[in-house]
Amino acid sequence: MNRKQKQLSMFFAAFILTITTMFSGFSMEAEAAEGQLGIDAEAAMLIDADTGRVLYEKNSDVVLGVASMAKMMTEYMVLEAVKEGKLKWDQKVKINEYVHKLSAAPGLSNVGLTQGEDYTVKELYEAMAIHSGNAATVALAEVLSGTEKNHVEKMNKKAAELGLQDYKFVNSSGLNNSDLLGNHPAGNPDEENVMSARSLAKLAYRLLNDYPEVLDTAKMPSLKFRDGREYKNFNWMLHGLIYEYDGIDGLKTGSTDFAGYGFTATAMRNDQRFISVIMKADSKDSRFSETRKILDFAFSNFTEEELVKENHQIKGKKNLPVTKGKEDSVKIQSKDAITMTIRNGEKDEYEPVLVLDKKKLNENGELTAPIKKGEQVGYMTVKSKKDENISFLTEDGLKQIQIPVVAAESVEKANWFVLMMRGIGGFFGDLFGGVADTVKGWF
Template sequence: MNRYKQFSIFVAVFILCFTTLLSGFAGNAKAAEDPLGLSAEAAILLDGDTGKVLYEKNADVVLGVASMSKMMTEYLVLEAIHDGKITWDQPVKINEFIHRLSAAPGLSNVGLTQGEDYTVKELYQAMAIHSGNAATVALAELIGGTEKNFVELMNSKAAELKLEDYKFVNSSGLNNSSLLGNHPAGAPDEENVMSARATARLAYRLLTDYPEVLETASQPRLPFKDGKTYDNFNFMLPTLVHEYDGIDGLKTGSTDFAGYGFTATAKRGDQRYISVVMKTDTMDTRFAETAKIMNYAFSNFGKEKLFDANYQIKGQETIPVTKGKEDQVKVQTANELVLTIKNGEKDEYVPTLVLNKDLLNEDGELTAPIEKGQQVGYMTVEPKSGEEVSFLTSEGQKSVQVPVVAAEDVEKANWFVLSMRGIGGFFGDLFSSVVSAVKGLF
């Protein structure tokens, strides 16, 4: 073998080894970025009570959301119920288009007979449990008059809920091409899109504003008036094939464009979590990935009492007071501060006092009189690392704030005392000026 050929082989082997090494580094970096090693394109995990973000992967990438967008339709239905615009037992007559859509091959549906009345509750259950697309459109038409109008309501509500990354073109999450030529908005082959963060925010608001959503979402099967029983597509519910302890919602979704996604929620004891996985490659994968996330949540996080009620921050036990019988007032927290955190990290959080600036004068003093229990600000916590504690909503951010109140009364000093203080202050300032002037002579 000549030297040139030997050198060529050496170069080829070197390049192969170097490329493999780089790939290993890249793979290790990617694994470090995603401690769960999920195959889902995007994912997120929340504390269900506060919306605190506990884990995320590509959470702001906008992807197809498929039938998970039915959570917005559920929100608007429940809102209409609460506002008295519709009732659960209100009849809805099925038109020819809804009937044909309910019989369309390849779509999740319960059969709906043209000209027959179904109650709002029956249609809602068909939508929430078996992801019935025709039932969803029937509800959209009931609330919006037309599905086109309802889609406008969906996008308007999304803006109100501050979802940020979203676009709704229909009420069901189907591809518009599956709607038998009646697509309400967008292009003929367009679909609803959202980011994992927006999807999680929608789920969080749905559970927070209308917790009764779980009464339906938690039902593993739907006995319908057509005599058939339909399984919930959330196969992680009790008695179904991927049963998982604590899962009681919320919504699956799948199309060719979106892949397989799942917004889940689970509760054990007093701890609830919400997770979203988007764009997995199979139906089973979305449940396996969700199980990974929920196992991670329940094994690694929990509610911790970081500070007791009546806690006083070291070095900030008092606030100066003007015009009072005392020149300072003791302050303390009104409530304990509880937060869902990673196990073993309780000591990694430090308290921060935030005073109400509207109550302070230019010298940073409170003005007497002050009543015991009067709120003067709040205490929050920050990680020692300096990282921001991330919440999906401003309401959630407030969950990590506890009121700071006066621990005692401070009465206003009478006019005589205030006058003497003023005189004392005057002569004190005058004496200081004289001393300074005398020092200046020498």
Template sequence: MKKISQITLIFTLLVTLVCSQFAVNISPAQASGNDPLGLKAEAAILLDAKTGKILYEKNADKVLGVASMSKMMTEYIVLESIKEGKITWDQKVNINEYVHNLSKAPGLSNIGLTQGESYTVKELYQAMAIFSGNAATVALAEVVGGSEKNFITLMNKKAKELGLKDYKFVNSSGLNNSNLLGQIPAGGPNEENVMTARDMATLAFRLLHDFPEVLETSSMSKLKFRDGKEYPNFNWMLPGLIFEYDGVDGLKTGSTDFAGYGFTATAKRGDQRFISVVMKSTSKNERFTDTTKILDYAFSTFDTEKVVKKDYQPKKQGTIAVDKGKEDQVKLKTNKSIDLVIEKGTAKDYKPVVVIDKKKLNEDGELVAPIKKGEKIGYVTVQSETNNYGFLTKDGEKLASADLVAAEDVEKANWFVLSMRAVGGFFGNVWDSVSSMVKGWF
């Protein structure tokens, strides 16, 4: 028994020693499973603004409060309503008692709006987008939806249309419902809008793609309003502000006690634009220092590289059989190059993946003549084992692919050629049968 105890003790000491050594060799980020950038924000995400290719994420699917970043959805719907002719920039909006009272409520971000006075949609939009005016946001919601309650229905419907997954909008401004002076459009008395960082990035991605003019307002460092006052943008990373960052021109900040401090940013240098989101930072400054870390990482680490050349012909599926054609096969090639924002120097890690459109093939897996040069036969995309984040949306994924097309015309063979092939095929089958039978004799 004593010998067994000694062996057990030695074994325990060895295990402890190995585990201790293993722990020393693991970085804190690896040990805790936390992000390598050391962000303090509870959730974050980074993506290429052109394709929505995700380059980094931290707790991107955790549902959190979004505060005034939810005004981006209000912006989207307002811009869409203008595009569709439902409202205009010059349209006058008369301020009612509720909006007036909300605009002077203490502790809220607002530009004072006078009851009975009319403001243009553009004035209210700028007050919302630049100084995060909550009362101005409600006024816009009432114009578009008829009431803020109706507008909340539009917000949730639009969220679904845009591909958001985990969200809930209970008001247009992003305030806590308890701040709305008893005029609660949806949800409980203390509810707030919630989303994930992934959904927030999706909203920003669609906003920039569908309405790039949003940057005309979000890039303004200050707003000179009709009251003669000058209001600074809460995005302190814009030119001339405290955390000025080269290339930043949007999009929206937000903060409440429940949501903490958040920031959805976008920055462009040269032809490259990134979108970043940080959620539930613990201070105003922290959301900007975290965003600076993300954007520094983006611009220093990633670049646009050609991962598949134009006219690329796949090695294994570079040709495909053709039925009833003058030629019995056709060459395939890509109609364009595939350029992706990837980690610098990693283009070799991306391998082409060929996808043939099965609807183009007969039951024998062949194309059927005639085939025209440039006709789409499928597409080529890429895969990499070094980046498993994927793309934000299916539409973005399509941007990271190239059509696989016929490299030449293949005319349909005439009836005589087809007849001779059929005859040749018949005798060929007969000969094969006879050969097999004769072989069976010996």
């Protein structure tokens, strides 16, 4: 091979290396974006608990087993029934043979329930929420709905009402149906409850926002039951337990062979609360280590900031034209402020956006007098200057960053004489304009 051929060969080798490196770099960047936290679980999600803004997600719409995290739905339904007066905390529940036998089944999470004995709704709820008692959950399902089968139907119906999309409940407890002593209420004999991380996050979000008292029980590290025993909470990140994490006060763990190990957690520091979801982690320990990782990310990187001040006016859009008014324009401004949880240091990466109510405007884009001070003419929201998607779990969350835009002053309707003179002036103005154009056409 001569010198020229060697140079050409080296050039092509360098070219191929550059192209390969460039594309492998793209791949590495994509992988880094996909799993920037390196969460070691099948699916994960992080949201702001106040607004439901999505801050991180991994495989969030993949449907997976949820195990005992499904108990959050029964918790919601119990709290709802108590609030509506359909259930009382001191209401007595007599334990039947099936619930008694299930409470004694080996290998399942339970507190012992004696057949024929009365337990209060509160006792059963605490057993479910703190120690993930499966038999206690079935007993609550029966008192709520008559039978567990009826309760499962109501669970699925309630999920639809709450806006969940990816879910299927086949029992109240989250166990595999094969563990229910032959009494599986719905689905196949070996089926389990399934949900996506997004649906779990939305359920936890609604549970916390609709019934914040859920944390009064969820934060208890142990349960002292009437049998004299002390039962530990399976949320080992609570205060005093082995993976204690500052601020954690809920919410629900779950594990089966099918679901793996999961944890829907919530924590608050300095008046800022987050909800995280970990699904199908490898072990009891890893579901907590991955939760720590995602919550550390949340508290270290996100802050609630005021992005738009009250009475804000957008530059170049401070006024709207007005027809039939004493004035020909009106000042407009935001009625409230817009606050949102964002990454630290990125406040300047958002800008306000004005959305006018088209029903308020005529075909020329004008408001028609009279206009009252404070009258809404549209709304203001924010967008990312980088065109990054601002995602929320619910429409209500999205509406929290859509604030009314109102008239900053009143504009009275002009009287008939003024309107008439304007009309005459407009007529002659158009007439003279037409004549002038005609004359110009002669030359």
